[in-house]
Amino acid sequence: MPLTDTEWGVVTAWVRDHLLDTPDPHDRLRQVGYPSAFIGALSLTSKAGDNAAALVRAVRHSITAQTFLLDVLLGLDEFACQLELQAQATAFRARLAEDARAHLSDQDHFRAGVLRNGAEVFIDRAQLRERLREFLADPEKTVLVVDGEPDSGRSYTYSLIRYLGQHCGFRPVRVTLTHTTTAAQLIRQIAARLNPEADPPQLNPAPLNDPLSAHEWAVQQIVTRATAAPEAFWIILDECDRLASTSDAWDAIGQLARALFEHGPAPEGSAPRLVLLGYPATMPQLPYEIRKTVCRDTARILGRDDVDDFFRTYFTQAPVPPADAVRLAAASAAAVWEAAQAPASGESPMRRLCTAAETAVGTWRSLAPGADYARLLLRELGAPAALEPAAPSEDRRAYRRAACLLVRFEPDTLRLPGEREPSGRAQQELVDDCTTLSTNPPVWTLRDDIREAALADLPGPAAARRCLEANLAQVQAGPAPERITLAYLSGRPPDARRLDADALAAAHQAVLWLSRIPGTAGIPDPGQLRNLLERVRLLQPLRRLLEE
Numbered sequence: 001m002p003l004t005d006t007e008w009g010v011v012t013a014w015v016r017d018h019l020l021d022t023p024d025p026h027d028r029l030r031q032v033g034y035p036s037a038f039i040g041a042l043s044l045t046s047k048a049g050d051n052a053a054a055l056v057r058a059v060r061h062s063i064t065a066q067t068f069l070l071d072v073l074l075g076l077d078e079f080a081c082q083l084e085l086q087a088q089a090t091a092f093r094a095r096l097a098e099d100a101r102a103h104l105s106d107q108d109h110f111r112a113g114v115l116r117n118g119a120e121v122f123i124d125r126a127q128l129r130e131r132l133r134e135f136l137a138d139p140e141k142t143v144l145v146v147d148g149e150p151d152s153g154r155s156y157t158y159s160l161i162r163y164l165g166q167h168c169g170f171r172p173v174r175v176t177l178t179h180t181t182t183a184a185q186l187i188r189q190i191a192a193r194l195n196p197e198a199d200p201p202q203l204n205p206a207p208l209n210d211p212l213s214a215h216e217w218a219v220q221q222i223v224t225r226a227t228a229a230p231e232a233f234w235i236i237l238d239e240c241d242r243l244a245s246t247s248d249a250w251d252a253i254g255q256l257a258r259a260l261f262e263h264g265p266a267p268e269g270s271a272p273r274l275v276l277l278g279y280p281a282t283m284p285q286l287p288y289e290i291r292k293t294v295c296r297d298t299a300r301i302l303g304r305d306d307v308d309d310f311f312r313t314y315f316t317q318a319p320v321p322p323a324d325a326v327r328l329a330a331a332s333a334a335a336v337w338e339a340a341q342a343p344a345s346g347e348s349p350m351r352r353l354c355t356a357a358e359t360a361v362g363t364w365r366s367l368a369p370g371a372d373y374a375r376l377l378l379r380e381l382g383a384p385a386a387l388e389p390a391a392p393s394e395d396r397r398a399y400r401r402a403a404c405l406l407v408r409f410e411p412d413t414l415r416l417p418g419e420r421e422p423s424g425r426a427q428q429e430l431v432d433d434c435t436t437l438s439t440n441p442p443v444w445t446l447r448d449d450i451r452e453a454a455l456a457d458l459p460g461p462a463a464a465r466r467c468l469e470a471n472l473a474q475v476q477a478g479p480a481p482e483r484i485t486l487a488y489l490s491g492r493p494p495d496a497r498r499l500d501a502d503a504l505a506a507a508h509q510a511v512l513w514l515s516r517i518p519g520t521a522g523i524p525d526p527g528q529l530r531n532l533l534e535r536v537r538l539l540q541p542l543r544r545l546l547e548e
Helices: 005-019 025-031 036-040 048-059 063-074 083-104 126-137 157-168 183-194 211-228 249-263 288-293 304-316 322-340 349-365 373-382 394-403 426-430 448-457 461-469 481-489 501-514 526-547
Strands: 143-148 170-176 232-238 273-277 294-299 434-439 442-446
Touching: 005 048, 005 063, 005 083, 005 426, 005 434, 005 442, 025 036, 025 048, 048 063, 048 434, 063 083, 083 157, 126 143, 126 157, 126 294, 143 249, 157 170, 157 232, 157 273, 170 183, 183 211, 183 232, 183 249, 183 434, 211 249, 249 273, 249 288, 288 294, 304 322, 304 349, 322 349, 322 373, 349 373, 394 426, 394 442, 394 448, 394 461, 426 442, 442 448, 461 481, 481 501, 501 526
Parallel strands: 143 273, 143 294, 170 232, 232 273
Antiparallel strands: 434 442
C-alpha cells in the first residue's frame, strides 16, 4: 500500500534534515548513488527544504525510485543511531517493497483483496472494481460518482483507489468535505493538494461582483495546472453528503466537473479526473452536458455472502491443499461475521467487519507451524476490545488536543501548553491522524474523526483556551475560526449581526467546535448562525453591486 501524504511529509523532513542539509546538494545526491541525469532534472537551490520537496516529488512517480530513497535514508549514519526513526523508515520500506512485488506480479490489481501486507482488506465490491476499470480505460470518462447508504463503504472506496494509483499510474488527492465547507475553502484545498508549492488561485481577480464567476475562473486555473502536470491526478471529494444543501461548494463541484469535461482528454492519459464519494441523488446534480462522461456506482452494506467469497478467494490462492482451503475459508468467514455482529461502540459496522477480517488475515500470516488456526482466530477475535481501535498514547492524545482547534498547523512547530519551544514530536505522533495541506513547509490538518474525538477529550474550556493560546502563531491572518473560538473562550464573543460572510463562516465553524468541548456554555445555536450565513450570502452580490 502506498505511503500517505503525511507519511511522505515525514520522509521529506528526513531528507531535509539528514540527507540534503548541505551546501552542495548535487554532490550529496551523487554520493548516495543518484545518476547525473536524474539530478540534473531537479530544481535544486540553496534551501534544504525546497530541495527535499523537489526530490520527494520526483521519486513519487516510480515505486523503484521510492524504494531507493528509503534505502538511501536507512543507509545514513544518522538513522543507525536513532532507533525510532530507523524502525519507522524500515516499516515504510517494507510497504514499498510489497508494492514493488505486487507491481511486478501478474495479478489483476483491480481484484486485489488484501492490501498493506494484510493490515488492510477490501471485501467484494465487484461492481465498483469494474467501474474503476472502465473509468481508467476510457479517457472520455471524467467523473466517477459513488453513492449508497451511510456506512456502506463509500469512503472505503478510497483505499482501493489509493492502491490502484500506485500500480496504474495516477495519483489520488483527497479532500474530505464537512458541513461548513465553502466554495472558497474547497477550491483552495484542491489547489494546495495538487501543487502545494504553487501560489493559491485568486478567487476574485477582477474584482468581480458575482462570486460564482470568480470561483469558476479559479477552478479553470486549477484544471489547467493539473492537466499540464507531469502526473495524472484523481481529485477525490469525500463525504459529499455532509455538505449543507445550501452550501456554495455544490456550485464549485459542478464547475469543476464542467471544467474537466471542457478540457477533454489529455495525451498519455494525464488528464485529471474527479471522484465524488457519497454524492446522493437528492443533492444538486452535476451539469447536464457532462452526463455521458460520468461513471456511477452504488455501494451497499456487506453481507455474509461477501465475507464467504472473500475468504474463499483468499485461501484458494494460499499455498494449502484445496480441502484445507475450503475448511479454512469456512472457519474464517464464520468467526469474522460473528465477531463483527457483536455489540459495537463507536465503530461503524463496515469498519468492525474489516477489522475482524484484517485480524483473520494477520493471524493466518503469523501462524506458527502446527498451530491450530481456527482456535487461535477465535481467541484473537474474542479478546476484550479486539475490534476496537487501539487507545492512543498519552503523548498522542496531548498533540491531538493541541491541534484540534487549529484549521491547519505546521507539525514541526506545534506546541503543547506550557512548552516554551516545540519539541518536534507532533510529526511523529500525528502522522496517521492528519491529511496534508502543504509539503514545504509541511502543513497538516486533523482528520474530522480525530478532531471530534480530541475536542471531546479536552477537560473543558480552560484547557481548550490554553491549547489555542500556545499555538496562536499557527493561525492565518483574516477571519479565522481560531480567533473567534478564542474570543468566545475569553468571554468576548463577536456580534454575529455585524459579521460578513467569511467571518460568519468562521464563527459557524468555531461554534461547532466549541459545542463539542465538555462544559462549554454561552455560545449561540449553530443553526441560527447557519441561517444568518445563508442570508448574508444571498445578499452579498447585491451589496457588492451597490459598493461599485
